[in-house]
Amino acid sequence: MIESIDTSLVDWSRAQFALTAIYHWLFVPLTLGLGIIQAIMETIYYKTGKEFWKTTAQFWMKLFGINFAIGVATGLILEFEFGTNWSNYSWFVGDIFGAPLAIEGVLAFFMEATFIAVMFFGWNKVSKGFHLASTWLTILGATISALWILIANAWMQYPAGMQFNPDTVRNEMFDFWAVALSPVAINKFFHTVLSGWIVGSMFVIGISSWYLLRKRETKLALSSIKVAAAFGLVAALLSLWTGDGSGYQVAQKQPMKLAAMEGLYEGGNGVGLVGIGLLNPEKKSYDDKVDPFLFKLEIPKTLSFLAERDFNAYVPGITNLIEGGYRTADGTIALSAAEKIAKGKLAIQALADYRKAKKAGDEAGAKAYRATLDENFAYFGYGYIKNPAELIPPVGLTYYSFRVMVILGGFFILLFILICLQSYKDKFEDKRWLQWVCLWSIPLAYIAGQAGWIVAEVGRQPWAIQDILPTSAAISKLDTSSVQVTFFLFLALFTILLIAEIGIMVKAIKKGANVSEQ
Numbered sequence: 001m002i003e004s005i006d007t008s009l010v011d012w013s014r015a016q017f018a019l020t021a022i023y024h025w026l027f028v029p030l031t032l033g034l035g036i037i038q039a040i041m042e043t044i045y046y047k048t049g050k051e052f053w054k055t056t057a058q059f060w061m062k063l064f065g066i067n068f069a070i071g072v073a074t075g076l077i078l079e080f081e082f083g084t085n086w087s088n089y090s091w092f093v094g095d096i097f098g099a100p101l102a103i104e105g106v107l108a109f110f111m112e113a114t115f116i117a118v119m120f121f122g123w124n125k126v127s128k129g130f131h132l133a134s135t136w137l138t139i140l141g142a143t144i145s146a147l148w149i150l151i152a153n154a155w156m157q158y159p160a161g162m163q164f165n166p167d168t169v170r171n172e173m174f175d176f177w178a179v180a181l182s183p184v185a186i187n188k189f190f191h192t193v194l195s196g197w198i199v200g201s202m203f204v205i206g207i208s209s210w211y212l213l214r215k216r217e218t219k220l221a222l223s224s225i226k227v228a229a230a231f232g233l234v235a236a237l238l239s240l241w242t243g244d245g246s247g248y249q250v251a252q253k254q255p256m257k258l259a260a261m262e263g264l265y266e267g268g269n270g271v272g273l274v275g276i277g278l279l280n281p282e283k284k285s286y287d288d289k290v291d292p293f294l295f296k297l298e299i300p301k302t303l304s305f306l307a308e309r310d311f312n313a314y315v316p317g318i319t320n321l322i323e324g325g326y327r328t329a330d331g332t333i334a335l336s337a338a339e340k341i342a343k344g345k346l347a348i349q350a351l352a353d354y355r356k357a358k359k360a361g362d363e364a365g366a367k368a369y370r371a372t373l374d375e376n377f378a379y380f381g382y383g384y385i386k387n388p389a390e391l392i393p394p395v396g397l398t399y400y401s402f403r404v405m406v407i408l409g410g411f412f413i414l415l416f417i418l419i420c421l422q423s424y425k426d427k428f429e430d431k432r433w434l435q436w437v438c439l440w441s442i443p444l445a446y447i448a449g450q451a452g453w454i455v456a457e458v459g460r461q462p463w464a465i466q467d468i469l470p471t472s473a474a475i476s477k478l479d480t481s482s483v484q485v486t487f488f489l490f491l492a493l494f495t496i497l498l499i500a501e502i503g504i505m506v507k508a509i510k511k512g513a514n515v516s517e518q
Contacts, residue, residue: 096161
């Protein structure tokens with residue numbers, strides 16, 4: 001583990017990983033959403049035999065392919081960074097974290113690679129049924145790929161199915177299914193994929209609206225809107241359900257993240273949910289007397305219900321979590337941050353003493369130190385924390401990102417309902433104002449997805465692995481300057497790729513599909 005910590009190295013390493021993840025997540029949601037929509041269109045072609053639906057599916061498939069290719073490139077770089085920038089993390093938990101990523105590569109990636117060639121180049125070369133199956137298997141492969149990556153990410157949020165081996169100083173998996181089927185992993189998968197479906201739906205509707213505004217490709221646009229609006233509405237409604245599940249899991253597994261999401265410093269029983277509120281920038285510390293809000297409107301007792309399924313349940317705030325002393329849901333008294341830090345330091349010292357005793361052949365001493373280590377390992381990561389204030393994530397960024405995600409989620413539900421009503425009544429073509437709204441809502445779908453990831457990742461700071469390993473102890477021993485150089489190289493590279501993708505897509509969209517209006 002790292003003895004002296006270069007905070008600038010930590011910050012730059014985090015910034016580089018965040019940069020890569022943000023760019024990568026510009027491509028993944030569209031892959032997940034647009035892939036399903038094009039598969040639905042090809043299914044309609046298979047059922048009806050109408051060439052119109054074949055041409056329509058091929059048009060959206062072209063845009064899917066442009067996005068897919070660049071998404072793969074950014075994803076590969078993201079995975080390499082675990083070895084280059086986060087080698088301590090990779091050593092400490094590589095036996096567990098690597099398993100889902102290996103399965104993703106062997107199973108999902110090869111499934112995509114196998115069938116995507118048939119999907120793009122197999123038209124009129126294989127049967128309609130085999131081509132349709134290839135299309136569905138390609139997007140199934142992409143979705144399975146997302147599943148295993150999200151399982152890996154969820155394990156970082158809630159490490160389950162593992163045990164620590166002091167002889168190798170590594171965590172080892174003892175229950176694969178506890179990792180793969182943890183409630184955090186399952187909920188995260190569905191909520192994330194559904195957000196991708198919303199992006200794909202909004203992309204198709206927005207581009208189709210652009211055609212209607214230009215009075216081009218009218219039949220393709222109106223037909224595509226009907227498919228995407230219905231699909232998007234289902235996704236948006238389901239994301240509301242999975243979002244509630246995500247909030248419950250956060251309350252149970254990451255209470256500090258929940259407190260940051262709500263700007264909640266002093267908890268209590270029957271806590272309300274902040275509907276509208278503006279944080280007070282003068283609030284600098286968890287133990288000052290400054291009111292955390294300039295103003296707020298609360299929905300009474302709602303946060304307690306969402307967190308514990310009980311309107312009168314106790315929900316701890318940031319100050320409560322730092323100071324401890326409250327009674328938890330299972331009846332125990334919560335430890336303070338200082339007590340957890342003390343237990344963490346005890347665990348770290350016990351590990352060092354255990355290894356010395358083993359090396360000296362002192363089996364009795366080693367056994368005693370191992371017992372101390374096992375007793376305190378749940379707080380191992382706290383031993384690297386110097387100040388309890390480090391345990392508080394950036395409240396402002398987490399709080400506002402959460403509200404951006406929720407507000408946009410509600411907006412998309414209402415928008416999809418309106419689009420469905422207008423399109424299925426054949427009135428959408430005349431609603432130019434609604435077409436403009438749909439066109440400019442494309443970036444809002446991406447913003448909602450990015451805001452969700454900010455809540456998930458920023459809200460769990462300072463942890464690389466919740467309670468087990470902080471980011472300050474997970475980084476590689478690198479010169480800060482080398483990380484800075486690669487940061488700006490990646491920034492330039494990804495920006496060029498993004499500009500190239502947008503340019504190629506715009507060219508393909510302007511060219512159109514030349515679908516017959518008959």
